[in-house]
Amino acid sequence: MSISDDDAPHLSADTFAALQEFYKEQEERENRLKLISSEATDENIPIDEDWQLSQFWYDDKTIDILVDVALKAVGPSGKIALVSCPTLYKKMRQKANDCEITLFEYDERFSIYGKDFMLYDYKSPLLVPRDKSSYYDIVLADPPFLSEECAIMADLVQRLLDLKKSSFEPTHRNNLANEFWCYSNFNMDELL
Structure with a gap:
């Protein structure tokens, strides 16, 4: 036919x-x-969300809060890893001149950040250089929420990472209807 x-x-x-x-x-x-x-490297070039990669950018308030909490936690010359949360990078770089910041990200558009960019796939979380496995003072991570394997995080973050839910609720530029939470292994609420 x-x-x-x-x-x-x-x-x-x-x-x-x-x-x-x-x-x-x-x-x-x-x-x-x-x-x-x-x-x-031009950090002022806007990079749009790619919904196919489950990218949903934080709004400015959330960016400011997370950057400030991280910097309070590590001090002026800490080592900071940003895992799958590229919208924090620019503000973190502006405020943390003496900090070492690494963006672990799957989207290679962020390679414009040069040496601060490291290709990372959350589906292979252990594939990071051995010298970076215990290297950072703080790790901020935002795994893609809408993928099936990342949809239910609350039990996993408690069981595997011993993280506690914070009172802070991140918000996004496009007002997503999904619920989002912030977890930490320290009392984040004290630093808000």
Whole structure:
């Protein structure tokens, strides 16, 4: 049985034009990021959320609170790991001149951060350089919530990491309806 051209699905002209415009804009952003990566690090280039990667950026209030708590916890020259939370990087870098900051991230667009970027896949959490396994003073992690294997975190963070839920509730730029929590292995509420 063959399908004739008449039976194949077709997009309306408006839908096709919108799709082409979307792909054009996406290609322009990727080309701009490639150019910047090859020339120099420019931390002022905006990187949009990629919902296919379960990326949902924190709002400015959440960024400020998490950065301030981390810096209070480690002091002026601490070693900070950001795991799957790239929206904290810029503010952390601005406020923590003498801190060592590493962004562990799957999205290679963030390689524009140069030596501060380390490719990381939460599905292989132990694949980090051996010298980094006990290296950091504080680790801030935000695993992709919407993937099936990350959907229920409360029991895991208690059982595997001995983390306690904080009163602080992170919020996001696009007002996600999902509930989000913050866990720590220290009394984070004292530093808020």
